[in-house]
Amino acid sequence: MDLFNPDPLSNLLPSDGIVQYYGPVMTRARADHYCKKLFDTLDWQPDTALIFGKLITTSRKVAWYGNEPYAYTYSGATKFALPWTEELLELKSLAEERSGETFNSCLANLYHSGEEGMAWHSDAEKMLRKDGAIASMSFGAERKFAFKHKQTQQIISVILQTGSLLIMKGTTQTHWLHRLPPTTKIKTLRVNLTFRTIEKG
Numbered sequence: 001m002d003l004f005n006p007d008p009l010s011n012l013l014p015s016d017g018i019v020q021y022y023g024p025v026m027t028r029a030r031a032d033h034y035c036k037k038l039f040d041t042l043d044w045q046p047d048t049a050l051i052f053g054k055l056i057t058t059s060r061k062v063a064w065y066g067n068e069p070y071a072y073t074y075s076g077a078t079k080f081a082l083p084w085t086e087e088l089l090e091l092k093s094l095a096e097e098r099s100g101e102t103f104n105s106c107l108a109n110l111y112h113s114g115e116e117g118m119a120w121h122s123d124a125e126k127m128l129r130k131d132g133a134i135a136s137m138s139f140g141a142e143r144k145f146a147f148k149h150k151q152t153q154q155i156i157s158v159i160l161q162t163g164s165l166l167i168m169k170g171t172t173q174t175h176w177l178h179r180l181p182p183t184t185k186i187k188t189l190r191v192n193l194t195f196r197t198i199e200k201g
């Protein structure tokens with residue numbers, strides 16, 4: 001795929017799910033503005049993960065926002081969604097307009113450098129709408145994002161540019177894992193927003 005002229009309707013996955021990379025959906029200046037604003041204003045907290053039965057805290061930071069104070073269990077810890085900030089609401093609207101989907105919550109991730117990443121996982125927690133669309137917006141350092149098919153182990157990768165939008169939908173979370181691989185080559189920070197739909201009750 002040509003990253004500089006991405007076709008938003010083409011599917012990066014060969015089967016069993018839909019991933020669409022829109023490329024940058026704003027100017028570079030706008031993306032820089034959001035990167036700084038999100039870094040400065042979101043309520044960044046360390047994330048926790050259970051590794052071989054041990055609870056560890058990550059250097060990657062997370063922040064969780066939503067229409068309501070949803071309780072969300074992520075990597076074994078429960079967090080309550082904070083009310084939207086101005087920038088998050090603007091970006092949620094942009095993601096909704098471009099994708100034709102709607103979202104009621106956002107998990108934000110802060111990677112201080114390339115050494116911080118996110119391990120293979122799928123976003124299929126019980127509170128998320130089954131097969132609901134997830135919109136991922138990236139700001140700052142360009143990072144590789146990879147998908148791995150749960151049965152065939154096939155790997156598909158894409159570079160996420162600053163100000164870009166990526167949509168995962170259909171059965172993507174059922175059949176594919178994804179990760180943000182760590183790399184020593186990147187020294188600068190990246191902010192990622194994943195807009196999701198929490199289903200109540």
Ligand SMILES: O=C(O)CCC(=O)C(=O)O
Pocket residue numbers: 107109118123136145178179180192194
């Ligand atoms: O930082 C990214 O691009 C991926 C984040 C992610 O997969 C998640 O928050 O579930």
Ligand SMILES: [Fe+2]
Pocket residue numbers: 121122123178
């Ligand atoms: Fe994810």
